[in-house]
Amino acid sequence: xxxxxxxxxxxxxxxxxxxxxxxxxxxxxxxxxxxxxxxxxxxxxxxxxxxxxxxxxxxxxxxxxxxxxxxxxxxxxxxxxxxxxxxxxxxxxxxxxxxxxxxxxxxxxxxxxxxxxxxxxxxxxxxxxxxxxxxxxxxxxxxxxxxxxxxxxxxxxxxxxxxxxxxxxxxxxxxxxxxxxxxxxxxxxxxxxxxxxxxxxxxxxxxxxxxxxxxxxxxxxxxxxxxxxxxxxxxxxxxxxxxxxxxxxxxxxxxxxxxxxxxxxxxxxxxxxxxxxxxxxxxxxxxxxxxxxxxxxxxxxxxxxxxxxxxxxxxxxxxxxxxxxxxxxxxxxxxxxxxxxxxxxxxxxxxxxxxxxxxxxxxxxxxxxxxxxxxxxxxxxxxxxxxxxxxxxxxxxxxxxxxxxxxxxxxxxxxxxxxxxxxxxxxxxxxxxxxxxxxxxxxxxxxxxxxxxxxxxxxxxxxxxxxxxxxxxxxxxxxxxxxxxxxxxxxxxxxxxxxxxxxxxxxxxxxxxxxxxxxxxxxxxxxxxxxxxxxxxxxxxxxxx
Numbered sequence: 008x009x010x011x012x013x014x015x016x017x018x019x020x021x022x023x024x025x026x027x028x029x030x031x032x033x034x035x036x037x038x039x040x041x042x043x044x045x046x047x048x049x050x051x052x053x054x055x056x057x058x059x060x061x062x063x064x065x066x067x068x069x070x071x072x073x074x075x076x077x078x079x080x081x082x083x084x085x086x087x088x089x090x091x092x093x094x095x096x097x098x099x100x101x102x103x104x105x106x107x108x109x110x111x112x113x114x115x116x117x118x119x120x121x122x123x124x125x126x127x128x129x130x131x132x133x134x135x136x137x138x139x140x141x142x143x144x145x146x147x148x149x150x151x152x153x154x155x156x157x158x159x160x161x162x163x164x165x166x167x168x169x170x171x172x173x174x175x176x177x178x179x180x181x182x183x184x185x186x187x188x189x190x191x192x193x194x195x196x197x198x199x200x201x202x203x204x205x206x207x208x209x210x211x212x213x214x215x216x217x218x219x220x221x222x223x224x225x226x227x228x229x230x231x232x233x234x235x236x237x238x239x240x241x242x243x244x245x246x247x248x249x250x251x252x253x254x255x256x257x258x259x260x261x262x263x264x265x266x267x268x269x270x271x272x273x274x275x276x277x278x279x280x281x282x283x284x285x286x287x288x289x290x291x292x293x294x295x296x297x298x299x300x301x302x303x304x305x306x307x308x309x310x311x312x313x314x315x316x317x318x319x320x321x322x323x324x325x326x327x328x329x330x331x332x333x334x335x336x337x338x339x340x341x342x343x344x345x346x347x348x349x350x351x352x353x354x355x356x357x358x359x360x361x362x363x364x365x366x367x368x369x370x371x372x373x374x375x376x377x378x379x380x381x382x383x384x385x386x387x388x389x390x391x392x393x394x395x396x397x398x399x400x401x402x403x404x405x406x407x408x409x410x411x412x413x414x415x416x417x418x419x420x421x422x423x424x425x426x427x428x429x430x431x432x433x434x435x436x437x438x439x440x441x442x443x444x445x446x447x448x449x450x451x452x453x454x455x456x457x458x459x460x461x462x463x464x465x466x467x468x469x470x471x472x473x474x475x476x477x478x479x480x481x482x483x484x485x486x487x488x489x490x491x492x493x494x495x496x497x498x499x500x501x502x503x504x505x506x507x508x509x510x511x512x513x514x515x516x517x518x519x520x521x522x523x524x525x526x527x528x529x530x531x532x533x534x535x536x537x538x539x540x541x542x543x544x545x546x547x548x549x550x551x552x
Contacts, residue, residue, distance in 0.1 A: 115143075212244055253275070400437075420432070477519050
C-alpha cells in the first residue's frame, strides 16, 4: 500500500481535506464504494493517503550535486566566542511566553551587540552555527543586516538550497551576485546595461560608495530610458556621498515626468545649502517670515504664501495638502523646510539661532514655523540650529522651544556630536525623569557616556524609592541592560538588596526592583565577558563600542 503511488483517480490530499472540512453531505466523496457510508470511506482514504505521504517519495534520478560552499577567508572565531554564540542562538525564543522575567539576562537581546562586535573584528561565522543564525534572522528582521554580514557568502549559498532562508537573497542587493570591480569599466557598463534590476541597484550602490562621480555618470547615461519606478530607486542612491557635483543632474531631475522623482530630487537639492534650489527656497521663505518692530518688542511676523505657482511645484512644493491641513500653512512649512537655516540670521537682523527661536511669533504661527525649522535643521544636519530648537534640557517645558514631539527631539539630537547628545539627554533625565526619555535614549551612542549612565541609574533609584513597580520602566531598564557601560556594574551593587517598603509603596515592589537590578548587573557582567571573548589580549571593549 505505502509503496504504491496514487493513481490518476485517487483523490489528492487537498481534496480529502476540503471534503472533510465541508462535510460529505455538501461535498460528496467520490471514492465511496457501493454500500459504504461516505464518511467512513473518506476516513479510510485519508488513512491510506497519510501512510503514503509518510512513506517518502519514490526513487528518482539523482539531481546535480550542488556546487561546494565558498571559502570564507576571514579569521576564525575564538573558541570561547563560538560557545557564546551557540548559547545566544539557543535562547532565541527569548521570553516570548510573557510573564515575569526573573533575574536571568535576556540573551537574545544581546545577539545584535554580539554580531556588531564580531563584525567589527572581522571574524568568520563558524559553519555549524549558520543554520541557527539564519533561522534567527528569519524571525527578526532587525538582525538581518548584521547576521548576513557575519554569515558571509556561505549564507547566500545555503539560502539557495533552503526556501526558508530565501530572505537572505532578497536582502542582499543583486541576490548575492558579484559586483564587478569599479575599475573594470567594460564589465561595469555591461552589467548596467544587461543586468537585472537588483543587480543594477547593487552596482550603483557599490560605485556610489567608492566613486560617486562615476556612479552619477553611469546613471545619467541611461536616465531617459529608465522606467519611472526604477528612476526613483536609482535617484535615491545618490544620498550616499551627496555633494555639490550632483546638483546639475538633480536639477534636470526636477523636470522629470514622475512626481515622486521630482520630489526626491527637490529633497536632495534642499539638503545642499549651496544649491540654486536652496537659494530659490530661501528667497520665497524670506518673503513670508520677517521681524516686526512695531510692537513693544521684536516679533516674528508670518505671511504664508497665497498660492502655489508652477515654479514652486517644479521645485518640489506639493500643492495639495493632507487632510486636515490648511493650504497656506502647508506651503509655508515646505518653503521653510527647504530653505538653508544658515540664511535666517542674515534675514532676521543678524540674530543667532538661539535668539531667533526665542522671539515670539505672531498670530499663532509659532508651532508651524518652529516645526519647519526642526525639519530643516535635521535635513541639513545643522547642529547649532538643532541645539537652539532643543533648548536647555532643564527647561520647564519638556518639549523645548521649537520641538513639538519626542520624535522631533530625537531627530534633532541625531545632528549633535555623541558627547553633546549624551550630556543633553542626561540633563533632560535629571529634570524630567524617565517617563519621556525612552525615545531620546535610543539615539545615544552605545555604550552610554558616564554622565548619561549615572543619570539613568540615579533616576531608576529614585523611581524605586518612590515605591512604584519597576514594570513602568521596563523599556528603560531593557535599554540600560544593552547600553549601559559594563564598567558601571560595580556601582549598582548597593541597589541589589531588597529595600524596606514604605507604607504607601506598592506591595512587593522592593523585591521586584531588587530582581530587576540583579538582572541588570548580571547582564552588564555578561557583556563584559562577551567583549573579552571577542577582543585580542589586552584589548577588551564592550560590545557595541
